[in-house]
Amino acid sequence: MTTLASGRRLGPFEINAKLGEGGMGVPADARDSHGLCGERGSSKRVAVIGAGPSGLVAVKELLDEGHRPTSFERARGIGGVFRFDEEDGVVWESCRLTSSGLLTAFSDFPVGAQRAGHMTAGEYVGYLEEYSAAFGLAGRARFGCEVETVRRAEGDGWRVIWREAGGRHEERFDAVVVCSGLHQHPHRPRIEGLESFAGETMHGSRYRRPEQVAGRRVLVVGAGESGADIAAELSRHAAETVLSLRRGVAVQPRTMFGQPKDLQISRLLNSPAEWIFQTRHPADDRKRTAYRWLFLPFVALDKLLQLTYRYFWEYLPLLRGGDRREILSNLRTRELTMQLLAESGGTLNEQFGTKTDDFVRAIADGRCRQAPGVDRFEERRVVFSDGSDFSPDLVILCTGFETRMPFLDEATAAAPRFLHAIHPEIGPSLAFVGFLRPAFGAIPPLAELQARWVARLLSGAAALPPRTEMEAAIARWQRRRAHTFRAVRDRLDYLVDHAVACDELAARIGCKPTRRVLRGESREIRRKAVAGPFVAAQYRLTGPHAKPELARRILSAGPVMHPWPDRANLYLRWFLSRTMYRLLGDEYPPKLDLEEG
């Protein structure tokens, strides 16, 4: 018998029936060809801190590799950020994921057709409960246990001290995997007069439902993903909603042509060199000029294909359907989106993207007013950087979260990590999973690849490169991040490119779908693996704990989201950038490739 984290017990048939919901069928082939236990016998006792998506997948992958994990979770159940809790939670009642189910799902547990779009936080926790039940993870968790201290044990291993209702306890583990999350500690900015402001203030993580704002004048500060969604919801319920933005924002709608926009993230989209069109760093100007001159006729064709794509798939839909008011609202929303991007300091791919444009529409339709950054608070009013002011009843600070690990010493918690997971000096006995965020994409599949890799490092099936090599790689990634994400280079040090980070981890595990692997697949699977959504299942086609049949089923169910001019355009750029690479060498690498390693 298996127990859901909500406390309800599921019988084996009920589990199967639940897994079968949604049209993708029971993943009977979810068990890998190696069986649940790794072959190497180097089984470790591992403490996993946190039972959010990262903690759950870490426990599952550790079990798969033959380890003995125990997870500690301070909340009463699984789900992490997405678990709705009136008092201690982070999300609001109507919160919906910004990443699609197809992209957010773990590699060997499909979400099913009904949840392939944008799930509510509650639906996603339901998915995690099913995952937990299917792989027997609940029995590994100790809920209501907060880890207070993690320190080196004498000899080998780690001492873990945790607190629960019954008191404080200590236990020794061979290894610790930290999965305590990027979004657990609200960040409250320092703004002059904020502490003495006479109206009510709260962090966005305390917002629960519209009744809190009904009939009130509300100021929302910040339009990260929470701020953007909260401002859009408030604009339908508050007496007045003002959204304060210090700078512009890179905005993408959640959906396009009725499909989640993130399904456009594909290997094909990421195959050309990124400097060709994704980023605009001035240091790349020389490369772009060389590219234009070398391939002049092809570049003209490239432009033509782009225009065709834009005309039919971006501009025409703005004019379609609805009445005149709706068309005007569409046009104004697009214009504002472009304006916000222009004020953000970079292109769409050079920063973290806000994956919803509902708040832009609220501004376009006059339900929400945009204001500049807050300069100071004065008793009952807020003064903006342009001198204008507003007197809100309530201020909601959607000013993000701080990454904190109070159970570790400061130096260890803050040090940069190899593949965001391993401290080069400490090695795999203290690993970190889930401390990276894709600019566009989803955290759980990245956490899954980190967990697979860490589990193999601990069992000895994989080895770390020498320390100097890891340090050099960290320095290289830091330079690359500052280059690629130049619009946010002084902030967000955990930002990664979803596809690139996935492939780097997969190469370490040995599960990357390389040219050699894809050659053995059917034409349909090759097409989906290249031009279909960048789903995690592609990393189960080959390598340790592969589940090729399940992977093929998931891959073939995904749509190809690039209409023909876009597809032709991307293949052309892929071909041209590879030609540049062959002609001119290492300075011109493609962003993503299908090579080994």
Ligand SMILES: Cc1cc2nc3c(=O)[nH]c(=O)nc-3n(C[C@H](O)[C@H](O)[C@H](O)COP(=O)(O)OP(=O)(O)OC[C@H]3O[C@@H](n4cnc5c(N)ncnc54)[C@H](O)[C@@H]3O)c2cc1C
């Ligand atoms: C409003 C909102 C919407 C989001 N939407 C998306 C989305 O659509 N797609 C996406 O990919 N990401 C989204 N994110 C990011 C999201 O945080 C991560 O995807 C996800 O939560 C990562 O899971 P995690 O397990 O790493 O961290 P968390 O979900 O934060 O889980 C960490 C867990 O560790 C526990 N914990 C922490 N410290 C301790 C301790 N000392 N002892 C014991 N337990 C501890 C916490 O209680 C928590 O349960 C969103 C974030 C927010 C705030």
